[in-house]
Amino acid sequence: MRMLAAGITPVLAVVLAIIVGGIVVLASGSNPITAYESMLVGAVGSPFDISETFISSIPLILAAYAVSFAFRSGLFNIGAEGQLYMGAIAATWVATTLSDWPGLPLIIVCIVAAMAAGGAWAGIAGWLKAKTGAHEVITTMMLSYVAIDISHWLLEAGPMTPANAFGTPESGPIPPQAAFPVILPSWILPNARLNASLFLTILAGLVFAWILWRTPLGYEIRAVGLNAKAAAYGGINVARRLVIAMVIAGAFAGLAGMVPVWVQMRLYDSFSPGYGYEAIAVALVGKNSAIGIFLAGLLYGAMIHGAVAMQANANISGFLVQILQALVLFFVGAEVLIRWFLRRGGFRALAEAAS
Amino acid sequence: MDIVNTFATILARPDLWAGTLRFAAPLTLAALGGVISERSGVVNIAMEGMMLVGAFFAVLVGAATHDIVLATLASVLCGGLIATFHGVASIHLRANQIVSGMAINLFALGLTSFLMFRFYATSGTPSDIPALPDVNIPVINSIPFVGAVIGDLNSIVWVSILAVPVTWWFLFRTRIGLRIRAVGEHPRAADTLGVSVFRMRYLCVILSGLFSGLGGAYLALSVAHSFSDNMTSGAGFIALAAMIFGKWHPVGAFLACLLFGFGQSLGINLQGTGFPDQLVAATPYVLTVVALAGFVGRAVAPAADGVPYEVGE
Numbered sequence: 180m181r182m183l184a185a186g187i188t189p190v191l192a193v194v195l196a197i198i199v200g201g202i203v204v205l206a207s208g209s210n211p212i213t214a215y216e217s218m219l220v221g222a223v224g225s226p227f228d229i230s231e232t233f234i235s236s237i238p239l240i241l242a243a244y245a246v247s248f249a250f251r252s253g254l255f256n257i258g259a260e261g262q263l264y265m266g267a268i269a270a271t272w273v274a275t276t277l278s279d280w281p282g283l284p285l286i287i288v289c290i291v292a293a294m295a296a297g298g299a300w301a302g303i304a305g306w307l308k309a310k311t312g313a314h315e316v317i318t319t320m321m322l323s324y325v326a327i328d329i330s331h332w333l334l335e336a337g338p339m340t341p342a343n344a345f346g347t348p349e350s351g352p353i354p355p356q357a358a359f360p361v362i363l364p365s366w367i368l369p370n371a372r373l374n375a376s377l378f379l380t381i382l383a384g385l386v387f388a389w390i391l392w393r394t395p396l397g398y399e400i401r402a403v404g405l406n407a408k409a410a411a412y413g414g415i416n417v418a419r420r421l422v423i424a425m426v427i428a429g430a431f432a433g434l435a436g437m438v439p440v441w442v443q444m445r446l447y448d449s450f451s452p453g454y455g456y457e458a459i460a461v462a463l464v465g466k467n468s469a470i471g472i473f474l475a476g477l478l479y480g481a482m483i484h485g486a487v488a489m490q491a492n493a494n495i496s497g498f499l500v501q502i503l504q505a506l507v508l509f510f511v512g513a514e515v516l517i518r519w520f521l522r523r524g525g526f527r528a529l530a531e532a533a534s
Numbered sequence: 535m536d537i538v539n540t541f542a543t544i545l546a547r548p549d550l551w552a553g554t555l556r557f558a559a560p561l562t563l564a565a566l567g568g569v570i571s572e573r574s575g576v577v578n579i580a581m582e583g584m585m586l587v588g589a590f591f592a593v594l595v596g597a598a599t600h601d602i603v604l605a606t607l608a609s610v611l612c613g614g615l616i617a618t619f620h621g622v623a624s625i626h627l628r629a630n631q632i633v634s635g636m637a638i639n640l641f642a643l644g645l646t647s648f649l650m651f652r653f654y655a656t657s658g659t660p661s662d663i664p665a666l667p668d669v670n671i672p673v674i675n676s677i678p679f680v681g682a683v684i685g686d687l688n689s690i691v692w693v694s695i696l697a698v699p700v701t702w703w704f705l706f707r708t709r710i711g712l713r714i715r716a717v718g719e720h721p722r723a724a725d726t727l728g729v730s731v732f733r734m735r736y737l738c739v740i741l742s743g744l745f746s747g748l749g750g751a752y753l754a755l756s757v758a759h760s761f762s763d764n765m766t767s768g769a770g771f772i773a774l775a776a777m778i779f780g781k782w783h784p785v786g787a788f789l790a791c792l793l794f795g796f797g798q799s800l801g802i803n804l805q806g807t808g809f810p811d812q813l814v815a816a817t818p819y820v821l822t823v824v825a826l827a828g829f830v831g832r833a834v835a836p837a838a839d840g841v842p843y844e845v846g847e
Binding site: 203303307310311314316317322329331336337459463495498500504506511 | 637
């Protein structure tokens with residue numbers, strides 16, 4: 180019952196979003212059934228599309244862990260985008276610099292670099308919050324813009340621009356031995372790109388839940404998030420816990436930044452279509468739990484990948500996805516509305532449990 | 535020495551200072567909207583979305599009617615309309631206001647880009663949309679330097695500057711402003727004294743939408759002369775930062791917007807001087823972090839900011 184109740188709000192929110200989104204499509208003079216059908220087929224219509232949906236989802240899920248972990252300590256990390264850029268930059272820099280290293284150690288060093296860079300970038304905001312009270316909403320956001328500007332500089336005409344770039348803002352190639360192994364062999368699914376980063380993402384979810392619910396550190400971080408004054412009174416060093424929470428959060432984001440680069444095997448300027456911002460929505464829809472975020476991330480990833488086919492086949496703007504994502508978020512936020520619907524429909528017990 | 539000379543030359547350029555005011559204008563309008571909303575106790579991170587909606591409908595109506603008044607009116611009203619959704623969610627439905635604000639931002643991005651594809655996919659927005667008028671001040675215009683800075687600014691730049699004292703007066707010197715602040719600090723007490731918490735909050739959230747919508751109209755009609763997907767590109771978030779940086783005060787928020795405007799203008803003026811302009815572009819953001827950590831200290835939000843009010847507990 181509890182599991183059902185926890186899931187009922189997001190599920191109903193999705194249903195409501197599909198209905199309202201359909202009305203928007205209808206009002207703009209297109210057929211919503213065609214739109215949704217081509218989106219669904221585009222997202223999960225073939226084994227290849229399913230694997231691509233996972234590719235769209237993974238950075239969202241990892242970045243959402245970054246948003247959520249900070250949120251558990253009471254901090255609103257809206258700068259996952261910047262932490263993700265720093266992770267991508269660091270991993271790319273290590274991979275291109277140590278390009279003669281053998282595969283496995285190189286991959287591990289790259290992962291460590293991505294997580295360290297993301298963690299350090301977020302840690303600045305955490306440290307400033309703890310030391311001076313500087314509002315993390317501003318500092319993380321400002322640091323995002325700084326990180327993105329740094330990547331523009333590095334890639335457009337800076338130290339990471341290869342000599343033969345011909346004006347394309349991009350890094351040199353990631354050496355092939357550093358690639359994550361593709362997990363679907365080509366005799367099962369030709370040209371599949373889904374790689375072992377999926378396992379890393381599952382592992383990250385387990386680590387996320389393990390730290391928060393099975394370690395003293397996680398207990399203290401959650402205590403700080405629930406009531407910082409009470410936590411301090413209970414002998415917890417609040418400032419230090421805030422910094423650690425941000426560093427761990429940033430490490431998730433750093434990893435989220437590395438993954439899409441390791442799909443394209445090169446760091447392109449503006450490689451992120453806003454993973455760090457959409458991750459905020461994923462974290463909220465997933466209710467800040469490891470499994471919830473994973474499922475919400477898959478849903479958002481499916482919509483993003485399905486939209487490509489929808490725009491091409493049904494000639495309806497792929498931005499319908501942003502409308503749907505916004506509506507899901509809106510209805511998850513307006514739980515009162517969902518409870519009201521449930522009560523009206525005679526599901527009183529469920530309505531009470533969903534609160 | 536070379537660096538000093540370059541900077542001295544740039545600082546003496548009227549362009550730099552006129553640009554500062556121009557870049558600051560849309561930020562100021564949105565930030566003032568944010569100040570009003572949050573002073574009444576409704577957290578508003580949705581200025582970005584409200585600006586985007588304002589920008590799109592300014593272009594849509596401007597292209598259809600060729601009437602600048604109608605275009606501006608449409609953008610302001612649409613900003614207010616989308617703000618009303620945030621109001622209903624935060625005030626009546628007691629939703630988490632950050633969630634609702636993010637939803638509004640995402641919805642605005644989706645809706646405007648969706649309609650953009652629907653109406654202008656092949657050709658882009660038409661070029662014959664009306665522009666907001668510039669204000670040419672005859673006497674000041676002929677004063678050296680000063681004339682070049684403020685002699686020929688867009689009308690909305692002046693509106694944004696005038697809106698600062700007006701907002702201050704409204705919030706701190708009128709009866710309704712006192713009620714707004716009371717509702718934002720201690721809604722229960724205000725309610726007891728007969729002030730309608732809901733009415734005040736709706737008023738303020740909608741006002742923030744009107745302000746942000748106007749900021750969006752300025753970006754579309756007078757800066758870009760067009761609409762493109764996600765054209766506000768974070769201006770609403772910068773305005774949000776300016777509001778917190780300015781400690782939820784109209785004048786403070788305005789000064790913060792001027793700083794951001796200066797940073798943007800400086801970045802443009804430094805192009806072609808051999809500085810890596812991507813790094814210069816990051817200066818205002820770094821400055822904000824440094825200033826926030828070093829000088830401004832703890833920013834204290836209105837006490838009831840973000841807390842939904844429940845009638846009759």
